[in-house]
Amino acid sequence: MKRPFIFILLLSFSVVVVSVLSSLLFYDDSDSSNNTPILNIKNKVINEVNYDTVDLDAPTISIYNVDENKIEKMNMEEYLYGVLASEMPSTFNEEALKSQAIAARTYVIYKKENNIKSGHRNAVVCTNSAHCQAYTSYEKLKKTKGEDWIKNDYVKIKKAVDDTKGQILTYDDKAILPLYFSTSSGKTENSKDVFSTQYPYLVSVDSPYEKKAPKYITTYSIEKSKFINYIKNVYPSLNISLNELDKKMYIKSRTEGGSVKTIKIGNISISGINMRKIFNLNSANFTINYNKNEIKFTVKGYGHGVGMSQWGAEGMSQKGYKYYDILFHYYKDTKIKDLY
Incomplete structure (x- = not known):
């Protein structure tokens, strides 16, 4: 060998390249500091994705206000401000809040597409959290939570809804039933084991990042x-x-x-x-x-265990996952569609 130095240099370079490529190909999201289980997200989106492809006015929907016993007409996105403020802690990361906003919006569209109005007096949804989704009006939020909360947390919630305007989750191009709950036990449940009906997107998945949840x-x-x-x-x-x-x-x-x-x-x-x-x-x-x-x-855990764990979504967001990663993990083989 006439030039051993060059050969050794090239060999060293090859080893480094192979090592780097291997780390990229077999990268996972495990937390080696505390042995947190690895989330197997095969379709994790590496680059930022813009799902905002349509720019239309939000629809007006009819809502049965249970507390006031009347049907109200409301802009969809304004309704979602009140839902998000009621269904998820405002202290959560913005990516978790965005995932909840899309789940809440999808729920309304699912009701509309399937013409489900039972118990709503012909409204699309009601404000009874035991039947549909929790909702609190801006006036009541201001009264119960105070001006400081409105100036800070409400702005954060509004932004999560606005940043995902019109976006819903679909399976076979139809809105899914986006069930969600507070806290899992480390895994979510198959829908058939809880509600007797198996939806292809509501299957059991790992949810390891929520052990700090108050009701874990x-x-x-x-x-x-x-x-x-x-x-x-x-x-x-x-x-x-x-x-x-x-x-x-x-x-x-x-x-x-x-x-x-x-x-x-x-x-x-x-x-x-x-x-x-x-x-x-x-x-x-x-x-x-x-x-x-x-x-x-x-x-x-806390809740029925099917679909998206809210504390699991928060845990994923703290690990750097985006809202679409969260949604695609908890609702299998779904897609995001921008309606307006």
Whole structure:
């Protein structure tokens, strides 16, 4: 070899190039400092994307105001200001707020496209959070939260809505049912395991960045005798004694997302969802422990667990994900469409 120095130099350069390319090709979003699980987002958007492709006036929609018992006509985007202010903490990152704004807008369009007006007195949506989405008027926000909140947080919320004006999530070019909830247990749920219907975009996914959520883990304790009485009020055929409870109550199965699917109590079986309802637990993902006189539920997550976790969206945004990354992660194989 006549020029060993040049050969070594070229060899070193090749090793560096291969190393750099490998790191780019196999890059992941794991947090090595705390062993946070890796989010497997295959379609993560590397470059900024502008989904604002249409510039039309926002539509006017009819809203049934439950508190005032009347139907109101309102600009869609102004309505969304009140929804976002009510459904997600204003302290959240702007990317999380944008993802919530699009989910809320998509929900309205889904209702319109499917002509779902049950309980709305022919309005598109209502202001009952248990039935549709929470909503608070500007006047009430100003009264309850104060001028400082309006000058700072409301401006932030308004910007998240304005920056995503007209954008909705679609599957097969139709608005999806964009279910969302507060906090997952580390994974979301398949819609079929909670609502009996499987939507192709509402499937179980990892949601690892929300352990700091205030209701990530909660506990609930109840005396054994009261526990049996509560169950018997709903299931009168229950046959179990106080002394048998420890041995004859156990979790039979769980969902892919980790929630209790079926729990056996003496001679009956109960769904985890019904157990959650009976004892007003934060979620159906729980474990059970016993002491001499009490039963203790340790509960993970808060909400039904299907679709987008709001605290999970916040966690993703703090890791640098954009609103479209968040939405595409929680709602599989969907697309963003700009309507106006």
